[in-house]
Amino acid sequence: MALLFEMHSLSASYDANLVLQDVNLEVCENDFIGVIGPNGGGKTTLLKIILGLLKPVKGEIIFNTELLNRNAIGYLPQISTGDSYYPVTVTDIILSGLMINKGIISRMSSADKDKADMVIDELGLTGLGGSTLTELSGGQIQRVFLGRAIIADPRLLLLDEPANFVDTTFENNFYEKLKELNKRMAILMVSHDVGTISSHIKSFACVNMNLHYHQSNEITNEDLVAYGCPIQLVTHGDVPHTVLKRHK
Amino acid sequence: MEASIFQYEFIIKGILGAIFASITAGLAGTYIVSKRMVFLSGGITHASFGGIGIGYFMGINPVVGAAVFGIFSALGVEYLSVNHKIREDSAIGILWAFGMATGIIFIYLTPGYSPNLMSYLFGSILTVTNADILALGIMSVILVSYFSIFYRTILYISFDEVFARTYSSYVDVFKYITTSLIALTIVLNIRMAGVVLVLSLLTIPPNIAMIFTKTYFKIVIWSILSGFVGTFAGYAFSYSAGIPVGATIIFTLVILWVIAKCVNHIITKISYPRTGSIRL
Numbered sequence: 001m002a003l004l005f006e007m008h009s010l011s012a013s014y015d016a017n018l019v020l021q022d023v024n025l026e027v028c029e030n031d032f033i034g035v036i037g038p039n040g041g042g043k044t045t046l047l048k049i050i051l052g053l054l055k056p057v058k059g060e061i062i063f064n065t066e067l068l069n070r071n072a073i074g075y076l077p078q079i080s081t082g083d084s085y086y087p088v089t090v091t092d093i094i095l096s097g098l099m100i101n102k103g104i105i106s107r108m109s110s111a112d113k114d115k116a117d118m119v120i121d122e123l124g125l126t127g128l129g130g131s132t133l134t135e136l137s138g139g140q141i142q143r144v145f146l147g148r149a150i151i152a153d154p155r156l157l158l159l160d161e162p163a164n165f166v167d168t169t170f171e172n173n174f175y176e177k178l179k180e181l182n183k184r185m186a187i188l189m190v191s192h193d194v195g196t197i198s199s200h201i202k203s204f205a206c207v208n209m210n211l212h213y214h215q216s217n218e219i220t221n222e223d224l225v226a227y228g229c230p231i232q233l234v235t236h237g238d239v240p241h242t243v244l245k246r247h248k
Numbered sequence: 249m250e251a252s253i254f255q256y257e258f259i260i261k262g263i264l265g266a267i268f269a270s271i272t273a274g275l276a277g278t279y280i281v282s283k284r285m286v287f288l289s290g291g292i293t294h295a296s297f298g299g300i301g302i303g304y305f306m307g308i309n310p311v312v313g314a315a316v317f318g319i320f321s322a323l324g325v326e327y328l329s330v331n332h333k334i335r336e337d338s339a340i341g342i343l344w345a346f347g348m349a350t351g352i353i354f355i356y357l358t359p360g361y362s363p364n365l366m367s368y369l370f371g372s373i374l375t376v377t378n379a380d381i382l383a384l385g386i387m388s389v390i391l392v393s394y395f396s397i398f399y400r401t402i403l404y405i406s407f408d409e410v411f412a413r414t415y416s417s418y419v420d421v422f423k424y425i426t427t428s429l430i431a432l433t434i435v436l437n438i439r440m441a442g443v444v445l446v447l448s449l450l451t452i453p454p455n456i457a458m459i460f461t462k463t464y465f466k467i468v469i470w471s472i473l474s475g476f477v478g479t480f481a482g483y484a485f486s487y488s489a490g491i492p493v494g495a496t497i498i499f500t501l502v503i504l505w506v507i508a509k510c511v512n513h514i515i516t517k518i519s520y521p522r523t524g525s526i527r528l
Contacts, residue, residue, distance in 0.1 A: 051414050052414075053413055053414065071415075073414075075411065075414050077408075077410055077411060082407055082408035082411065083283075083284070083407065083408075086282055086283075086406075086407045087282055087458065087462055087463055087464045087467055088403065088407050088463065088464055089462075089463055092403070092463075093407070095400075096400070096404045096407075096408075096411070099400065099401070099404060099412075099415050099416065100414075100415040104398060104401045104416070104418055104422075105397055105398065105401075106400050106401065107400075108400070132462050132463070148411070
């Protein structure tokens, strides 16, 4: 598998507050990595570094520019960043994913609009292109933002807590969709919902200041030491069951 | 005969003033209403009154003083809020009162000539000059060009700034330019509607438009149209009754808004009747 980017002993901080320390990570084509860890552990910061929104204080991130540059990264932020009362249509929001390839003076061609219609159909939003976000359910809104992230056919898709607002009826569809997308692009998915994502990812990384990478999708209690406290672990066997680690 | 020439001039001035005021206020208003910047805009408006006072005191055009004050306070609040150094609403509240205080102090310090305060607070037809109309006309051209050339860039930054930063390094530049243009628009419209009332000239038309339409571009168009009707009717009302023009414009616009709300309510009731009943 060809390498997309790698991080070498990278540290990140907000002013004096160190959030990531000596992180090493390699992401290759067709990877599907779950990024787990406690709140405030640095999961979102990791995405910000990859997106170029935050400069590392130490270490480096090296992109394989033959396969991946900034234009080829799709990003699904936590849902709160876009104002859902803003007077903008679903089609226009999805089209904004193409801005990455356009300048500040940009017109959307009819080919662009056809592309947006295709994405709308692909994500099961047919007929909602002219709607604003207030007319949509939480799960539909999430799919609109997913559409914005994938319309430019990225090589790498970054998802920040995608399951937060997904309605349960769509949740399985959502992961099916990601599985399909994973054939065309690598996926890095941040989640605090350890149990749900484990059956969908190929490998995972625990982030709590440090990063521990695990080359499998079986998350064990030992892997979860990064949390630094007892946590609930849901495993998927023939019968889904919950394992609670004993308090000491 | 003299009276009819005066009336003719008045009508031309009224129509041009109403056109330019509604274009600038419609574009700037849709932006601030969509982006929920109404309170910030109120702060800018009242801060610029400080510039009016200093302008009088130093013997320069008060509109120039207001423009300088308006733009700098807008950029200041924008800068501080981007860097999360302050509680934005508190800062606006302070700026709001500080501008008014500065304005009053300098107007009272100005020796001899005491300007007509009422005309700056509530607007006055008699003090609107040809130069004011011309300035509003130029501002209309600038705003229409700016918003049509950079339409998607401006729209997407204002909708989701965090996402825009992932593909553009011009986010802050656009925010500062847009906010400065909004501040200038407000200052130039102070001559029409006055410091106290100009904010409503920007915020009521988009709210009328939003009753009937839901996308940004259509809201701009309907804001300009409803703004024109309200502004021109207010202008005529002001002239015939001798009431400050800002007050009559805002009064007309609010009446329009109430009518629009009622019409919409009736249409909804007829289109989607609730014929079911609850039995107890």
